[in-house]
Amino acid sequence: VVLVAGGARTAAGCAAAAAGAGAAGTGAAAASAGAAPPPPRAQGAARPHPPPPPLLRPRAQPRSAPAGKMVDREQLVQKARLAEQAERYDDMAAAMKNVTELNEPLSNEERNLLSVAYKNVVGARRSSWRVISSIEQKTSADGNEKKIEMVRAYREKIEKELEAVCQDVLSLLDNYLIKNCSETQYESKVFYLKMKGDYYRYLAEVATGEKRATVVESSEKAYSEAHEISKEHMQPTHPIRLGLALNYSVFYYEIQNAPEQACHLAKTAFDDAIAELDTLNEDSYKDSTLIMQLLRDNLTLWTSDQQDDDGGEGNN
Numbered sequence: 001v002v003l004v005a006g007g008a009r010t011a012a013g014c015a016a017a018a019a020g021a022g023a024a025g026t027g028a029a030a031a032s033a034g035a036a037p038p039p040p041r042a043q044g045a046a047r048p049h050p051p052p053p054p055l056l057r058p059r060a061q062p063r064s065a066p067a068g069k070m071v072d073r074e075q076l077v078q079k080a081r082l083a084e085q086a087e088r089y090d091d092m093a094a095a096m097k098n099v100t101e102l103n104e105p106l107s108n109e110e111r112n113l114l115s116v117a118y119k120n121v122v123g124a125r126r127s128s129w130r131v132i133s134s135i136e137q138k139t140s141a142d143g144n145e146k147k148i149e150m151v152r153a154y155r156e157k158i159e160k161e162l163e164a165v166c167q168d169v170l171s172l173l174d175n176y177l178i179k180n181c182s183e184t185q186y187e188s189k190v191f192y193l194k195m196k197g198d199y200y201r202y203l204a205e206v207a208t209g210e211k212r213a214t215v216v217e218s219s220e221k222a223y224s225e226a227h228e229i230s231k232e233h234m235q236p237t238h239p240i241r242l243g244l245a246l247n248y249s250v251f252y253y254e255i256q257n258a259p260e261q262a263c264h265l266a267k268t269a270f271d272d273a274i275a276e277l278d279t280l281n282e283d284s285y286k287d288s289t290l291i292m293q294l295l296r297d298n299l300t301l302w303t304s305d306q307q308d309d310d311g312g313e314g315n316n
Contacts, residue, residue, distance in 0.1 A: 083095060197251065201219045262298075
């Protein structure tokens with residue numbers, strides 16, 4: 001059984017920020033040794049007033065940060081890790097959305113946590129939609145209008161949930177993640193553009209008519225841009241480049257109904273990686289070889305006479 005394309009897993013690291021504060025104090029000077037004693041005061045004479053203390057400049061109060069910025073970034077990341085272990089992916093996605101909205105670049109670990117969270121959130125809706133769509137087709141053949149209407153309404157409910165998740169991710173990508181990538185952050189740029197292509201592809205799975213044409217075009221554009229950057233700046237064995245090729249080929253096969261383009265893209269990616277297999281580093285060896293296997297499985301499936309199943313996706 002071949003999984004449906006979602007991208008490569010990558011190793012990650014994390015970064016945390018620290019803050020500190022300082023304080024000020026005062027002191028007094030002592031009289032020098034051997035100085036003449038002060039003259040005696042006359043009895044009943046008025047005690048002289050002590051000199052007024054020096055004026056102290058009031059300590060500046062720190063300016064309060066916006067509410068979102070006051071949230072501890074590391075606590076949000078830790079919450080996302082816990083939610084992943086508990087398989088509470090909606091909580092995981094909410095935590096990583098908050099991290100993203102702090103408007104600072106994500107570490108590799110944070111980037112992958114965000115991807116895994118939303119992949120599972122949208123994946124549950126995609127799976128539900130497929131099941132209900134299959135039931136709807138069978139129900140339509142029965143001719144039971146009441147049941148047909150109930151199933152249709154439920155499918156539309158799932159579609160709205162799926163669309164909301166996809167729009168959530170696309171908003172984060174456009175407003176924060178892709179926008180904040182520098183010109184030289186090729187890996188992050190390809191990763192986020194691949195995500196953009198993926199989530200427009202998920203929208204295309206459930207869309208119809210003119211709406212479908214629009215999201216298909218957006219998906220193609222994101223995949224194409226990512227593909228060009230990856231070919232120019234990343235090794236053929238890089239797991240993100242391979243994951244992009246896997247998903248882009250599935251887009252051609254399933255969404256564009258273009259099996260020849262799908263096979264060409266997948267075969268080229270596989271052959272290029274095989275030719276440079278000796279460049280694989282130890283950290284990405286497992287991820288890269290897994291995606292290469294998925295590419296080969298899809299090629300076998302797509303070029304066989306019995307094309308009964310859909311093509312495969314990775315885990316991101």
